[in-house]
Amino acid sequence: MGIFKSSFVFMIGTVCGVYIAQNYDVPNIKKLAKTGIFMAKHIEENYRKPKKKDDD
Secondary structure, three states, X not given: OHHHHHHHHHHHHHHHHXXXXXXXXXXXXXXXXXXXXXXXXXXXXXXXXXXXXXXO
């Protein structure tokens, strides 16, 4: 009985997800994540402390 209940919940979630993706403007998560990583790298490169030179 448990497998039917869990598969029913999974199917309902899938149907709702497809409906929302088709009828609403859902952002592309992969693109959003890449943009965030790019901005974090850019900020890190610009605001990183300069490396100290060792005078040996």
